[in-house]
Amino acid sequence: MAFGLDGAQALSQKARLARAVGEASLAVAAGGKYEMSPEEITTAKQIITHYIDYYFPEKLAISHIDIASAFHEVDQDSVSYTGYDISAVIKVPILFTAKMVSGLERNLAIGSGNVRIKKYSSVPADYVLVVDFTNSASRQSFTSLKSVVNEVSEYALKNNPENKIALVPYTIGVPVKLPGKNQRGGQRVGCSLLFVPNEGYDIDYTFWGDKSINNQSTATFNQFMYTMDRGRFDFYRYYVGGLYFNPPTDDVLVLARWCAKNKKYGSKEGRGEYSCHDGNYPDDDIFSERSQRIIASERAKARHVVLMQYKWNSLFNDNAIDYQATLNNMFSNNAVITYPLLWSRSTLSTFRPFQMMCENAGGYNPALPDNDLSQAAPFSWLIELTNDKSELAQVENMSQAGSWTQISSGLVRSVPVMMKGRNKRKVFIIISRRVDYLQPNADVTEKWLKQYQLCEKIKAGIKERGETNTSRVEMYFITYSEGVYAIPIKQAKQWHTIWAEHCVGTNNAATADDKDELLKTIKGFMNDETGHFAS
Incomplete structure (x- = not known):
């Protein structure tokens, strides 16, 4: 009779243990990790221990907890999931403790069996x-x-x-x-928009984005070039050369490496005293054949784009788009x-x-x-x-x-x-x-x-x-x-x-x-x- 009652108790406790491990597995699976570090495995086992403690306050000991495998697979519907196989063994006291049979243990080891849980991920x-x-x-x-x-x-x-x-x-x-480096090795930076320009706004923004654009409509081509050339020199002298820095650097290196002195210069000549450019960037040379062609064909439109951008505070404006x-x-x-x-x-x-x-x-x-x-x-x-x-x-x-x-x-x-x-x-x-x-x-x-x-x-x-x-x-x-x-x-x-x-x-x-x-x-x-x- 004692053996029968203890056997029934063991079956009930085994079912309860499987339920405890199952719920603990859900908590472990919520993390969604199938590559677990030793520390994470220890934490997961602590979570399982807390669940078993709640379900079995009368237990004598937890003799074994095992996360047999954690895996990431895809089911027949091509939906991915993370899976876990978890098991546990505990010791519980038997109901009848009288020494009816010599040598009989006073506790019983109960195993949950392997509990498999799958956590299906959200749609990626x-x-x-x-x-x-x-x-x-x-x-x-x-x-x-x-x-x-x-x-x-x-x-x-x-x-x-x-x-x-x-x-x-x-x-x-x-x-x-932007790809590449600037003249001194730092990161190049750009401004990016998306729109199809209306007629009159269809300029080469990549070319004009770093140039000095004279917005005086009365300027001749050479006056326009002179202003732009002076602007390029100022950038190389003050920023590439570092005259704005504290302490300032010597601009001799800049003049030797990036700039050349013009024999003739002035607004009538269309050149500043020095013309500067970096050979790594073709658009930097405003006197190249391509640059001269762009400037000649687009300078009036470029001035207009700048004026309208000042009005709207944005290139992305109602006139341009x-x-x-x-x-x-x-x-x-x-x-x-x-x-x-x-x-x-x-x-x-x-x-x-x-x-x-x-x-x-x-x-x-x-x-x-x-x-x-x-x-x-x-x-x-x-x-x-x-x-x-x-x-x-x-x-x-x-x-x-x-x-x-x-x-x-x-x-x-x-x-x-x-x-x-x-x-x-x-x-x-x-x-x-x-x-x-x-x-x-x-x-x-x-x-x-x-x-x-x-x-x-x-x-x-x-x-x-x-x-x-x-x-x-x-x-x-x-x-x-x-x-x-x-x-x-x-x-x-x-x-x-x-x-x-x-x-x-x-x-x-x-x-x-x-x-x-x-x-x-x-x-x-x-x-x-x-x-x-x-x-």
Whole structure:
């Protein structure tokens, strides 16, 4: 009779142990890791121990816990999952402790058997974070923003290693790293936009982006060349040569390596006293055959582009953009306009003719240490879709700069970035800190959203192009207001409503007042599909 009762008790406890280990396995599987370090295995075993302690407070000991295997596989429906085989053995007291049989143990070893749990990952997604990098908020707020971007990137990759994330940091335009090095070995930086120019705005932006453009329509060709040549010399003397540095360097090296003294010079001759260029960059030589051809054919248009850019505060303006052609050509890099930014003060039109563009790229700042051309590096830059954690972590090294915002310039530029993704789910997350409430930039963004249904055209265009392997395209808009300098409440609410009603939908628009709320909101958007467990 004792043997029978003890046997029934053992079967009941074995079933209870299997349930305890099963629930503990779910907790272990929630981490989604199939390559576990010794420390992580120890932690997982501690989790299992806590569950067994809860189910068996009367146990004598846990004699064995084993995570036999952890694996990552794909099922017959091509859906990936992480699997775990876990088992445990415990010792429990038997019911009858009288010595009815000599030598009988007073405890019983019970094993759970092998418990297999599969954690199905969420559908892998491509996430493009279109983030406002203006200095319209406190430094602490920007630090929080960077931390959130870093945390959500880690979160997305932990949830599914096949996810990919891109960062598009915008002000007006998006800064990018250009290939090669500058004259002294630092990083070359560029400003990037996407639009098809109207007639009269179809200039070679790559050529004109780092030249001094005389905007006096009465200037002769030689006067125009003289002004441009003087501007090139000033850049080489003050920035390449380092006369702005503390202490200043000797410009003899600059003159010997990059510059040549002209026998004849002046506005009538069309040359400055010295003409400078770097042979590594053909467009740097304004007297080459190609450069002379561009200057002769485009200088009037280039002056006009500069004047209109001053009026609109942006190259991405209503006069310049061919909206319909841009909608048709925004799904590749063919319509991307990227021009170099000289490493100088961002407000000097002699070196950066398109002022206020991509100010978040940064530039010369005498207040910063190691502020010479060999140390030049962008404050922020575009990161293409990747699942490389180290590359995404670089956001922590970025800085904010620039006080003008044009959200539509960032969103349109993000489209060819997303087009490089091959996951079926594609998610745009737009984070704004300073809305486009200032005219005339606001007119452009409003026109894109209302008249041209930009967001719907983006969604439809990506899905129509089979090479992207897309089944779903989602868009979310978040206004992040922590530490942001005063913005008229009326305009802020108005623009939030416009993005909700004419782009993302009311349910996909949100506001966040602090870091924790922003992090929670983004994770909520990412967790549209969180996966499931199966045994």
